[in-house]
Amino acid sequence: MKKSIVVFEVEGGSDKHFDGHRKDTMPIVNSINDAGWQAEVVYYRPEWTEGLFEYVSENFDGYISRVNPGNIPGGERGYFDLLTRLSEAGLVGMSTPEEMMAYGAKDALVKLSQTDLVPSDTEAYYDVETFHKVFPTSLSFGERVLKQNRGSTGSGIWRVQLVDKELAASIEPGTALPLDTEIKCTEAVDNHTEVRKLGEFMDFCDQYIIGDNGMLVDMRFMPRIVEGEIRILLVGPHPVFVVHKKPAEGGDNFSATLFSGAKYTYDKPEQWQELIDLFADARPVIAEKLGGDNIPLIWTADFMLGDVVDGKDTYVLGEINCSCVGFTSELDMGIQQLVASEAIKRIEEFAQLTV
The missing domain is CATH 3.30.470.20 (ATP-grasp fold, B domain)
Structure with a gap:
C-alpha cells in the first residue's frame, strides 16, 4: 500500500478560490497529510486522460473526486470513464461514478416514490416527447417543481404554478392544460420569476432532457x-x-x-x-x-x-x-479531518480484503 490519495479537480468554475482550488480541497489534502499519508491534487482535462490514468494508477491507493459535474470540460462521460478505469485498476473511489449516479441523480426520487420518503406522484422525463405529453396534465393537479439532473445551487429547478388562480381552483385534475396557459415560473437559483406560456416554457426545458444523463424530475410543490x-x-x-x-x-x-x-x-x-x-x-x-x-x-x-x-x-x-458536496462554511467544525480519516479507513479496509 502506497498510503497516498489523489484529489481530482477541474480548472475554472464559480466554485474556485483565488488559489484555483475549491475552498474545501486543500483542507482535505492537508488533513490527509497530517494523518501521516500523502495527498495531492491533480486536474482533469480530456486530453490528459491517458497520462492521468498512468500517473494516478501507479502512485495512489484511492481517489477523492471534488468535481462539480457542471464544470467538467467535454462533459462528464470522459471523466466518469477515467474514474471507472481507476477503480477497475484497484483504486478505492470516493465517490465512484456508480455511486454518484445512483445516489446523486435526481431520478433517485422517482426510485423512492413508492416509499414513505417521497410522494407517489413523483416522476421523471427522459425524453422530450413524454415530457410534452405528460406535464400539461401533471400541472392540473397543482403546483409542481421541475428539477434538472445536471444543475447545482438551484440552477434549473423551477417552481411552476398557474397565473390564473380561479383556473387553478376550478380545473379538473387529470385535464391536459392548453399550451397557451399562462404559468408563473420561479427558479431556485435566485428566486427570479417569469410569466410564460406553458408550451413555450416546456420548449425551454427541453435543454435539460437532451444530452448525456439528461432528465427532468417532476415533483409536487411542498408549501x-x-x-x-x-x-x-x-x-x-x-x-x-x-x-x-x-x-x-x-x-x-x-x-x-x-x-x-x-x-x-x-x-x-x-x-x-x-x-x-x-x-x-x-x-x-x-x-x-x-x-x-x-x-x-x-x-x-x-x-x-x-x-x-x-x-x-x-x-x-x-x-x-x-457528486461534489461543499462544506466551505463549516471548515471550523473540523469536517476535513473526518473526511480524511474516513477516506484512509476505507482504503485500509479494502487493502485487508484484497490481501
Whole structure:
C-alpha cells in the first residue's frame, strides 16, 4: 500500500478560490497529510486522460473526486470513464461514478416514490416527447417543481404554478392544460420569476432532457418549504450536522440556497433526532431501491416538512447530493479531518480484503 490519495479537480468554475482550488480541497489534502499519508491534487482535462490514468494508477491507493459535474470540460462521460478505469485498476473511489449516479441523480426520487420518503406522484422525463405529453396534465393537479439532473445551487429547478388562480381552483385534475396557459415560473437559483406560456416554457426545458444523463424530475410543490429545508450532511455513515435553510421571505421565494438569500442555521444531529432516526431507518430501503449500499464519502440528504400527522411533523425527501458536496462554511467544525480519516479507513479496509 502506497498510503497516498489523489484529489481530482477541474480548472475554472464559480466554485474556485483565488488559489484555483475549491475552498474545501486543500483542507482535505492537508488533513490527509497530517494523518501521516500523502495527498495531492491533480486536474482533469480530456486530453490528459491517458497520462492521468498512468500517473494516478501507479502512485495512489484511492481517489477523492471534488468535481462539480457542471464544470467538467467535454462533459462528464470522459471523466466518469477515467474514474471507472481507476477503480477497475484497484483504486478505492470516493465517490465512484456508480455511486454518484445512483445516489446523486435526481431520478433517485422517482426510485423512492413508492416509499414513505417521497410522494407517489413523483416522476421523471427522459425524453422530450413524454415530457410534452405528460406535464400539461401533471400541472392540473397543482403546483409542481421541475428539477434538472445536471444543475447545482438551484440552477434549473423551477417552481411552476398557474397565473390564473380561479383556473387553478376550478380545473379538473387529470385535464391536459392548453399550451397557451399562462404559468408563473420561479427558479431556485435566485428566486427570479417569469410569466410564460406553458408550451413555450416546456420548449425551454427541453435543454435539460437532451444530452448525456439528461432528465427532468417532476415533483409536487411542498408549501412548507417556506419554513425551511433541512439538510443532513454525512461523512460516510456518520451524520455530522444538520443545516436548517430558510428561504428569503416574500413573493414566490422557495429557494434554500445561500445565493438566493436563504438563512442557514447549523445544528447538531441530536437536535433533529427524529429526522436522523427516520433517515437511518430508511437507509436499507434507500440502498435496495438505488442499487447498493456503497455509501458516498461526503453526501447530503435534503428534506422538506410535509403534513402534520397526529400532531407531529412528517418529512419529505427532496434530494440526495454526493457528486461534489461543499462544506466551505463549516471548515471550523473540523469536517476535513473526518473526511480524511474516513477516506484512509476505507482504503485500509479494502487493502485487508484484497490481501
